[in-house]
Amino acid sequence: MSLIVVAKKEFVDQIRSKRFIAILAVMLLFSIFSFYQGVNEFMKDYQSFVSGKVQRPSITKIFRTFGDMGVTTFGSILGLFMGFDLISREKETGSLKTLLSHPVYRDQIINGKAIGGFAALFLVVALTLTIALGTLTMRGFVPSFEDLIIIGKFGAVTVVFLFIFFSIGLFTSAIMKDSGTSLLAAFGIFITIMAVIPIFSSVIADAILGSPPDPTVFTLSGDSEEVSNKTMVEERKKFIKEVEEYWKKRRTIIDSFKILSPANNYVEIVSSLDLSKTSPVRGKDVTKNFVSFIIPPLAFFTLSYVSFLRLEIR
Template sequence: MARKEFSDHLRSRNFLLITAILLLICTVGLVGGITDYQKSLNSYNEDLTAAGSDIEVQGFMPERPSVLSVFTSVGSQLIILGAILGIALGFDLITKEKESKSLKLLLSHPIYRDEVINGKALGSAAALLLPLGAVLAIALALLLVIGIVPDLTEFVLVLAFGGVTALMILTYFGVALLMSTIAGNSGTALIYSIIVFVIFAVLVPVAMNDTVMSTVVGEPPEFPAQLISRSQASSGAEASRSSFSIDTESEVWQQYREAIREYGERRSAVNDVVKLFSPSLNYEAILGVSGGASKSVTVTAGGGGGSFVGMTSMDPVSGASGAVKNVVALIAFTVTFFGLAYFRFMRLDIR
């Protein structure tokens, strides 16, 4: 059953067309990512040469760019294209059999229902992983052509990137497969699948915008008015508000810094919880961690006309724990949708 489903997909014009589009767009993204990587690498080499033997004295060590940035550059494209590919292969997997009456004929043979649903799921999953493997192979080939050889650690990270991307694509395939078992026809299953995708990729991220976050965690702390007045007084009546100095040793400033830190942690915690409810956001979070992203919160000083940004760099331990959390969430999504599709098909009334 799995072999038949896999071969059917490889002969499908729709699958071949979507795969060709995905490979074309991803290849263009990879070329752009390689170009950016080479620029970053040249900059790194120039900084290293300019620092010379004074690196240890100055305590400055430029950070070498990672080959993984080439792959994460196409991550945002794969969120949309991967979801489209997964939905395209899953939305009519069961409904087309019901519409053509072939499902009833198939089950009249000495074959168990679980063999049908498992075979179809495995065959389609294998077909989904084929273009993803092609994207990774093309990327590695382009890197080798221009003389960039990933080391062992980078190669492992590339494989991890492929595994996480596969989980994200299989999640949306599981959504489409579930809708195919629920809906009465392929058109309805496609609509249901798109609605779920819009909820995950559009509506859930809306919960992370400034308006909603301000409602949930409250407004950010205002900059103390006394510090503004002192700074203006010390710099002159005609001094620009954007160029005042602050006494960082004062108790009021320290209390403000602590309030900003606590507010940033609360906002970050709510963001992390919201991300767990969307496969797309979990995927983006994993790519952000692997790329060394940092979390930031911008707070506008009330009445001062200036902005203060508190940056909290993500250390390796917290970054790894965050990645594990998001990977587990992706696995949970995939298993849940496949499990629901399995149980729905096993109880399906076929007449």
Template structure:
């Protein structure tokens, strides 16, 4: 494949995107929402920081050193709200950028004229993808620069590890928007006109998001795996206060109720052990179903990965509920980036899925475009 035609086509597509009014409108809305959500998150962070300082101001430095990193307020909390809006509006941006890339040129007959020149079809489809990727990269670059500016306005200077996590957040956001751009590009190669391509892309996007949200909700999980196990009934005890003698005070004793008198403590412990085991198994099944369905939806998968980047301490607890973070307490890192690196194994499937989704649909679009009979 020649590089000069590829650069020419990619440059032309990039210029078309950044000059598009549709692109300007969606990007403007995305930028405003990102600034407002981050500013709101920073205001909440400052409140949490004040509460934290009041609560732990008298705690020794040695005790603070042993406190998990997830327990301390972080300025990256504001990016969680931003991730929610990018997950929805960013998907719309990607779809709006890609749904008519091929169909528009089919309808105007310009694609046939382009292919009549000494240019290969793979150069055309690759150039369109690269041009869109460059425009999305520019969008996320501007969003990140303004995000750092908002942090500085609130008097927060991110350290090295926080800066790296913000950049990782930007990379995840780029992949999510690019995934829906490639999805729209695929339907643009399959559909006969731009309207059909847009409708098909939106239907798939809404279906993935709606089905995922429905399944991972409380009623959806209950429908699939049933009700959670019931906790065994505990015995009833009552308190009685007796006076030993005048002026000598009183003593308190615990008197078993009717249910406790006929209660077998060993049997209760066995039931509690069975309950804990069944609860762990239930939570594992619940997490497996949630992870499976959110992985299939790029926006839901992105929001979960973004939460892990912004709140790695809480993500570690989420991965192992009731068992502590999957990191040895003796060697537990105290910075978010260290905890995040310890979570790579648990998040590997999600990371791979975020790359596989656009790669798979781009492969389908490439094959379809290469074999299509353009008249």
């Protein structure tokens, strides 16, 4: 009961806050633009499909620009901004102490805040998907049941992605004394996982593997032409194998770092929703990405939970 009371208040606070409304407005504007573009592309392919020229295009086409840019940029910032002062602001104003003097458990407070935040993020995604469906309907396309399932999956993955950043903000707000420091710490984590890790992965790969192999310089020993050609072919085969191995190793190293990037995992998972026969990622296993995608929100929320429960409020 108290959990619902807290969650309800947090949800209302979130959707009434100027900060939320401002970022949501930017995100919705971007979604209108990107969905318009995506729907146009989809409809062009769909018309070709109707005239029997191509395979039926995947509905995921309409989300491409929105997902790759709108969600990963504005969405992540929205999530971060929604969480970074949830607890620290209450510590600063003293409302947390007042709240805790009433019969409510600490876990109900933190869980309520998370549920309220999650519901607000759900609302954001629901609004953007409504715009997408509205744009499709206006263009005379009625999505099939399968299309709706894919749209639903895209929405669910997007909500989880936004929640990753919300939970980072919640975590820093639980451990930091004031909202300013919490925002700095949240941005520090944000930059680390969004930019530093991908850059760092290339640097590490270079450090481990060095430069790609140079093309072999063949020196003919003056034997018969036949022998020389045979040697050249063997050397060339060896070189190609070395180059392939080098790039394979490099990709493995970079992928093992990229798996830590929520944005990369999000893009991979969203791409995997494209089940059309022409999809370049058809059949690609995204289990690793999915696992890495789910771990950060759980980890950050658990850390926030433990920190909040142990917090001494004086």
